[in-house]
Amino acid sequence: MAHQAITPAGSAHDEHEHHETPVVFGFWIYLMTDCVLFGTLFAVFAVMRNQFAGGPTGKELFDLQGVGLETLILLLSSITFGFGALSAQAKKHGLFIFWLAVTFLLGLSFVGMEIREFSHMVAEGNGPDRSAFLSAFFTLVSTHGLHVTCGLIWIAVVALQSFGSQAWTPRFMSKLTCLSLFWHFLDIVWICVFTFVYLMSVI
Amino acid sequence: MSNAHHSAMGHDEPGEGHASYGSYMIGFFLSLILTAGAFAAVMVHAMSPSTTIAVISVLAIVQVFVHVVYFLHMNTDPETTWNRLAFAFAILVVLIVVFGFLFVMHDTAMHMMSR
Known part of the structure; x- marks a missing residue:
């Protein structure tokens, strides 16, 4: 096939082909289980959304402009990561590091905004212990935030590894593919968070 | 270039394959419009709450x-x-969990007359 004409060590890549594809598929299966995990947390939130226990409602607590900015930041980080993945495919190291750094900074500012929002709420006495609604809210949104934090660590690790001798090998590329699936998946979860948690609580 | 990588990996796994700068930009602008639409629908208050939801x-x-x-x-x-x-299976499980949970909890609340 075409790949044997393009890659010099065609047979070596064939070897990898059979090892690497299951890695990405296995990671895909992990993401699906993660999807079910978030599904249960959304279900809990849906049940608890009106259990305010006399505490503040979402309408009083949520700042839609902040949420809109967080959404924009995460969406931007999705395409900057996509550009990074394309740079890796083209083996353009400088461009790859640039896009990964931009993605990392966007992700970091997202987590920073979330931590600021949470600490602000806790400082006003509206922490997870205030009502069932807030317990469900903090559990769901901070689980997403923790995933983003893990994604940030992973981005840093992959960026560092790209300086090593393993860069651009099929093994490295399949790791990068897994990370890109993970990062885009988190953006999909955030769509559901801003719609079903923030926007619906404010209506 | 994407061809070289593509063939090295062998298959069209999700997360690679037919990606290009153009397709990312299309996805980004579609998402931007849909997100702005959702925020506008809530912030403008032009529709009834159930329609907005x-x-x-x-x-x-x-x-x-x-x-x-x-x-x-x-x-x-x-x-x-x-x-x-x-x-598809993950989506099915999530739908069963979410709607099953809502149904059971709603039914419980009705029987306990807590609402």
């Missing part, structure tokens, strides 16, 4: 599929049938 739910579902197609690169390639099957 229906509208933003539909916008969210559409945007999830935009992301799945343009960012996760899910396609109709026969090589990735198992990826799509796993995805």
Whole structure:
């Protein structure tokens, strides 16, 4: 096939082909289980959304402009990561590091905004212990935030590894593919968070 | 260049394959429009609450599929049938969990007359 004409060590890549594809598929299966995990947390939130226990409602607590900015930041980080993945495919190291750094900074500012929002709420006495609604809210949104934090660590690790001798090998590329699936998946979860948690609580 | 990588990997796994700067930009602008639409629907207060909930739910579902197609690169390639099957099964489980949970808790609340 075409790949044997393009890659010099065609047979070596064939070897990898059979090892690497299951890695990405296995990671895909992990993401699906993660999807079910978030599904249960959304279900809990849906049940608890009106259990305010006399505490503040979402309408009083949520700042839609902040949420809109967080959404924009995460969406931007999705395409900057996509550009990074394309740079890796083209083996353009400088461009790859640039896009990964931009993605990392966007992700970091997202987590920073979330931590600021949470600490602000806790400082006003509206922490997870205030009502069932807030317990469900903090559990769901901070689980997403923790995933983003893990994604940030992973981005840093992959960026560092790209300086090593393993860069651009099929093994490295399949790791990068897994990370890109993970990062885009988190953006999909955030769509559901801003719609079903923030926007619906404010209506 | 993407061809070289593509053939090295062998298959059209989601997350690689037919990606290009153009497809990412299309996905980004579609998402931007859908997100802005959802925020506008809530912030403008032009519709009744139940209509607004229906509208933003539909916008969210559409945007999830935009992301799945343009960012996760899910396609109709026969090589990735198992990826799509796993995805469909995950969606099914999530729907059963969410709606089953809501149904059971609503029913419980009715029987205990707590609402």
